[in-house]
Amino acid sequence: MQILINGFLQGILFGAVGVAFALVYRTTKVFYIALGGVYALAPYFLLSALEFDVPLVVGIMLALALSMLISILAEETIHWPFERKRSPTEVHLIGSLGFYLVLVQVIALVWGNEIKVLKPGGDTTWELFGVILVKAQLFGPLLALSAVLLLFIWLTRANRGLELRALADNPILVALLGRNIRALRRWVFGLSGALVAVVALGQAWDVGFDPHVGLNTVLLGMVAMIIGGSTTFVGPLIGGILLGILRSQVVWYGSARWEDAATFVLLALFLFLRPQGIFGRKQRLEEAG
């Protein structure tokens, strides 16, 4: 039970990253690896803010806002120019990879390579039906989950959100109907960056952080998206939770060293047997781009 809950909580985090990734991938077809850089960067903003004796809440707001800006910067400097040239997805991917490298190395140069922590010392634990939970461990996933839920509500209720979903379905039609694609894309990248920053802050509070945590997390987010299905926004969340549970089982019954192997075996199984994911609609490969 304990393992199941741990895996579930971990899975929510993967799921939230998956949602952030899918937000960009569905609407713009960009394979947004640089999201890993934004993920790695967010805790450092908070760290520096706290060093200047900024109150915690303000620091968090600041970190979220800056992560959003960095993510929008990726769109402005890389993906929008490529989109205008109608570059193929490979070019977007390589550009994004370049941006990721730059972000991570800038972090390492400014803040150093070593592992850092935000939390001072110990933590309170709760016991609930025989399951022991650490406060920080519960806090991060809850925060991430509420952020994702807020995003879902926004996507289904607000005008902007509806426009974003329209963009995911048919970008050319959205442009023809007179919507500002460019502004919409900025929203997409900004929100994706903010969401991933929420997850990053929660995780940093719990287990600490270093400049290289991002890529692995985003890879897991991608896996979550593919397992859950990239044609809905709920899919990645469910996929992430499944992935988290699987990984925790592997750690319990096998060894932590085989976590990643198990993850990618699961991915391969899904790609072969159900490439559209759990919630996916069947598409032709050509249609999926």
Add this chain to the structure above:
Amino acid sequence: MNYLFHLLVYFEIYAIVALSLNLLIGYGGLLQIAHAAYYGVGAYAATLLWLNAGLGFFPGLLAGAATAALLSLLVSLPAWRFKGDYFVMISIAVQTLLYTVMYNWTSVTNGAFGISGIPRPELFGYNFVTTGSVSVLFAGIALVLAFILAILKWSPFGRALQAMRDDELAARSIGIPVEWLKLQAFAIASAMVGVAGGMYASYISYIDATSFSLDESILMLSMVIIGGTGNVRGPLVGAAVLILLPELLRFLALPDAVAANVRLLAYGLLLIIMMHVRPQGLAGTYRYQ
């Protein structure tokens, strides 16, 4: 002088790496990310055979190449079905899988401690002990492999591969066996990078899994993208640039801890800049469209 020979040896190894990766990326349009894993497979297979089975230098290299070619089925079979982003995902998955095996299969690969005491090349009773002599031997190997790859470009095989890259459906419709072609291309490229891995192992005389990680794959990818794809001189330029760049940075007299980060930062920036202004790379002919 020894220092120059050392650079030359590195250039020869990376030239093979870049040229073989170019066979996939430049001729085949297949964005392979697992290349470092196959480099590692070749290195480990050759090393184990040298140390445990007492094989000679060339038989060991060839056995390493054969192992890498066999394992290339892990990426080439999925490549039948997946293109673009999903293929990239698959190759990242294979990279992670192979890396995990190399890192964790302690009884064979000695895990994180690596294998040391790998003998220098030996041929007809002559031991290549000095760096200079190794560089001559490796130059021979590199030239032979480069020659094969140069011929391949103009061969029916290379033409078919390029036709497949430009339009897979059209290539299929004129009777080009696309699946078989992908199988061959991955096998050849992996075998060649496997040879390079064996050369690396015997030159450094020590290997561990961290030399074959995802980061290393990204480095190899940058090498080919920056140098240029689709011809023979592009990857050579890429290998030269990526070997000389750290040496040039050395003249800036940066502290050691910072130098590695600055180097990666430069690669990232170069990737972005290349994608913006010269998508075909410094000396390449092919660009994604």
